[in-house]
Amino acid sequence: MRKLVFIVINNHQKQKTMNKLITLIIAMILFSCNNKEEYKIPVYGWLGGPGELSDQEIREEFRDLKARGIDGLMYNGGQDAETYHRVGTIAKEEGLKFHAWIPTMLQRDNPKIKPEWYAVNGLGESAFDKPAYVDYYKFLCPNKDEVYDFLSDMYGAVAEVPEVEGIHLDYIRFPDVILARGLWDKYGLVMDVEYPDYDYCYCDKCVADFKEKSGIDIKVVEDPSEVQEWKQFRYDLITSIVNRLAEEVHAKSKQINAAVFPGPNSVAKKIVRQEWDKWAIDAAFPMNYNDFYLEGTEWIGKVTKEGVMALNDEIPLYSGLFICPNPERKTQENDPENHGLLPGELEAAIRASMENGAAGICLFTPRRMTEAHWKSFEVAVKKQYDIR
Numbered sequence: 203m204r205k206l207v208f209i210v211i212n213n214h215q216k217q218k219t220m221n222k223l224i225t226l227i228i229a230m231i232l233f234s235c236n237n238k239e240e241y242k243i244p245v246y247g248w249l250g251g252p253g254e255l256s257d258q259e260i261r262e263e264f265r266d267l268k269a270r271g272i273d274g275l276m277y278n279g280g281q282d283a284e285t286y287h288r289v290g291t292i293a294k295e296e297g298l299k300f301h302a303w304i305p306t307m308l309q310r311d312n313p314k315i316k317p318e319w320y321a322v323n324g325l326g327e328s329a330f331d332k333p334a335y336v337d338y339y340k341f342l343c344p345n346k347d348e349v350y351d352f353l354s355d356m357y358g359a360v361a362e363v364p365e366v367e368g369i370h371l372d373y374i375r376f377p378d379v380i381l382a383r384g385l386w387d388k389y390g391l392v393m394d395v396e397y398p399d400y401d402y403c404y405c406d407k408c409v410a411d412f413k414e415k416s417g418i419d420i421k422v423v424e425d426p427s428e429v430q431e432w433k434q435f436r437y438d439l440i441t442s443i444v445n446r447l448a449e450e451v452h453a454k455s456k457q458i459n460a461a462v463f464p465g466p467n468s469v470a471k472k473i474v475r476q477e478w479d480k481w482a483i484d485a486a487f488p489m490n491y492n493d494f495y496l497e498g499t500e501w502i503g504k505v506t507k508e509g510v511m512a513l514n515d516e517i518p519l520y521s522g523l524f525i526c527p528n529p530e531r532k533t534q535e536n537d538p539e540n541h542g543l544l545p546g547e548l549e550a551a552i553r554a555s556m557e558n559g560a561a562g563i564c565l566f567t568p569r570r571m572t573e574a575h576w577k578s579f580e581v582a583v584k585k586q587y588d589i590r
């Protein structure tokens with residue numbers, strides 16, 4: 203009898219142990235499935251708005267983007283802090299990271315900005331009333347205290363919005379002294395060398411400050427593009443603005459990052475004077491827009507690697523990818539703005555970025571993605587990539 207009781211108890215315990223074991227195995231299976239499902243590379247998207255959209259319409263779009271695999275937005279909603287509060291609240295509720303994407307040196311007419319604060323080219327023309335290339339190319343001079351104060355006030359107010367996680371600088375540069383190769387036809391230009399029409403800034407303050415620093419009067423130099431100190435002087439002006447803004451934004455416990463040209467050495471420094479590996483930012487978003495340089499997806503890997511090495515693994519680099527909005531019309535389009543990655547190229551572009559050390563990608567823009575793009579995207583972002 204005693205034995206029987208023991209056997210019953212023993213069986214009961216065995217059953218309990220068995221149940222525990224089964225529960226554990228099921229939990230492990232579920233955990234590993236979940237883990238596999240959840241793995242995805244980090245993805246940001248550049249998005250503008252809100253225009254006339256209602257809160258409900260904004261919410262629907264954000265929910266859709268989140269479900270498709272977008273983790274965060276670089277959101278351009280003008281310069282009013284209130285807009286970022288309104289849209290940022292919805293973004294947070296929908297589980298998206300939210301950064302305020304606001305151009306820096308490119309500033310349209312604004313009662314807070316005086317015409318004399320704009321940059322001046324090598325011919326003495328102001329970007330205010332004679333902008334290079336296109337009407338909106340109104341760049342400020344990065345060497346004026348008033349310009350810095352304007353930027354500091356504007357970004358400072360936006361950084362104070364609780365829903366804003368970071369400030370995303372854009373057009374934090376000089377106008378293109380050399381245009382990307384893919385744009386030469388569009389503007390009917392051959393830009394193999396620096397021309398004074400597109401070379402900034404030759405305002406009185408920049409010329410005088412450079413003379414004081416280097417002893418060189420740049421206005422009498424026959425070919426300023428030969429003067430390395432003059433190049434460095436201008437890289438440093440941009441770097442100084444970024445680093446001063448970074449200090450202020452960090453003091454508000456927010457991040458600061460920037461959309462930059464590829465490189466920095468192969469493109470960004472040469473054509474827009476961005477020495478972005480010297481910037482005190484929290485992440486770099488190089489616009490690795492291969493079509494603008496008449497390059498394929500393997501070039502995206504090359505410039506990603508260059509950027510990652512220049513940053514010395516100290517800050518993450520997100521590879522900016524330019525999406526073709528109408529894939530079936532790409533070959534008939536002359537304007538590179540309508541070119542970009544086809545659905546069939548997207549996976550290779552993501553692979554090239556990730557295998558060369560990118561921390562993730564950033565899409566320009568989620569709204570340009572066709573269903574075919576999303577299909578390819580869904581597969582590509584869930585792969586595990588080994589850094590080459």
Ligand SMILES: [Zn+2]
Nearest residue numbers: 343403405408
């Ligand atoms: Zn200047």
